[in-house]
Amino acid sequence: MPFQRFVEPGRVAYIAEGIHSGKLCTIVDVIDQTRALVDGPESGVPRTAVRFKQMHLTKFKFPLTYTSPTRIVRKSWKDAQISEKWAESSWAHKIDARKRVRIDCLSFSIVLIEIQLAAARASLEIS
Incomplete structure (x- = not known):
C-alpha cells in the first residue's frame, strides 16, 4: 500500500510537542521544508507555524483552498465532522x-x- 499521509492544505495533524500538545489542527500552508502554517479553530490552536517534528499527520483530510482564512477552516472542519471522527x-x-x-x-x-x-x-x- 503506498504512502497516503501527505503534508498538504486540509490535512489534519495531531500536535505532540510544544505549547499546544495534545490538540488537533489542520495544515493551511507549507512554509518551508520544516514548518507549516496550522490552524485549529475547534481545538483552540491559533493560526501559527509549527515544525513537522512536533506534529503527527492523521488520516483525516478535508478540502481546503490555499491559505484559507480561519472562518473557512472552521466551516470546513465542521462540515467534515473532524472532531466526531477523531473521537471515534x-x-x-x-x-x-x-x-x-x-x-x-x-x-x-x-x-x-x-x-x-x-x-x-x-x-x-x-x-
Missing part, C-alpha cells in the same frame, strides 16, 4: 486511555502522601 478513532481512544492511567497513578500518589501526612500529624499529637 482508535488513536484518540489510546490517548484517552493513557491519560486515565496517568490520572490513576497521580491519584494513587496523592493518597499515599495523605496517609504519610496523617501519620505525621498523629505522631505530633501524641508527643
